Amino acid sequence: GQQVMQIPQYQHVQEGEDFTTYCNSSTTLSNIQWYKQRPGGHPVFLIQLVKSGEVKKQKRLTFQFGEAKKNSSLHITATQTTDVGTYFCAEGAGNNRKLIWGLGTSLAVNP
Amino acid sequence: KAGVTQTPRYLIKTRGQQVTLSCSPISGHRSVSWYQQTPGQGLQFLFEYFSETQRNKGNFPGRFSGRQFSNSRSEMNVSTLELGDSALYLCASSRGLGYNEQFFGPGTRLTVL
Numbered sequence: 001g002q003q004v005m006q007i008p009q010y011q012h013v014q015e016g017e018d019f020t021t022y023c024n025s026s027t028t029l030s031n032i033q034w035y036k037q038r039p040g041g042h043p044v045f046l047i048q049l050v051k052s053g054e055v056k057k058q059k060r061l062t063f064q065f066g067e068a069k070k071n072s073s074l075h076i077t078a079t080q081t082t083d084v085g086t087y088f089c090a091e092g093a094g095n096n097r098k099l100i101w102g103l104g105t106s107l108a109v110n111p
Numbered sequence: 112k113a114g115v116t117q118t119p120r121y122l123i124k125t126r127g128q129q130v131t132l133s134c135s136p137i138s139g140h141r142s143v144s145w146y147q148q149t150p151g152q153g154l155q156f157l158f159e160y161f162s163e164t165q166r167n168k169g170n171f172p173g174r175f176s177g178r179q180f181s182n183s184r185s186e187m188n189v190s191t192l193e194l195g196d197s198a199l200y201l202c203a204s205s206r207g208l209g210y211n212e213q214f215f216g217p218g219t220r221l222t223v224l
Binding site: 088100 | 146151152153154155156159167201203208209210212213214215216217218
């Protein structure tokens with residue numbers, strides 16, 4: 001069955017360092033979504049990628065969709081304490097049109 | 112627009128009891144999905160409802176059930192509660208089925224003693 005691998009599970013950085021989380025699938029995806037969940041909060045939608053090789057930017061966040069549409073990454077440049085939280089990818093593939101969620105990457109930022 | 116609302120926000124139950132959680136989606140959203148979130152397990156998909164019909168279901172036992180009403184509001188029920196059911200239950204609404212952007216509610220924190 002379809003599986004979603006998200007790595008790393010945890011990342012601890014100093015404020016100002018960069019951060020990247022990766023999402024890998026065993027199947028070709030229709031799209032991929034990224035969400036952020038702050039501690040004690042609920043997941044909030046960040047972006048959706050649909051096209052092969054797509055790159056989208058939101059301020060310090062850069063999202064990429066692989067050429068083969070089997071992987072994706074989220075890169076944060078110069079992390080800030082406001083970036084703390086868990087970042088989830090959610091993959092769309094298959095005829096049932098059900099989103100499959102990664103386990104998330106928890107980011108901690110030292111001020 | 113008001114966001115997704117969930118009630119109650121916190122709930123404490125004992126093993127063997129049953130519980131009903133409620134979710135009101137964003138106005139105009141017709142799809143409601145339910146997730147269970149526990150530390151280390153991420154978001155586990157329970158089910159998705161659209162137009163009062165269950166369209167997708169996750170790998171949870173039959174003790175977990177849900178329904179959707181004509182106004183798109185949804186409820187989920189867990190019967191014969193077990194300790195392992197302690198979790199944050201999140202509801203998410205979206206405009207349509209499948210791969211649409213999900214808008215999450217604040218969740219219901221269920222503790223089973």
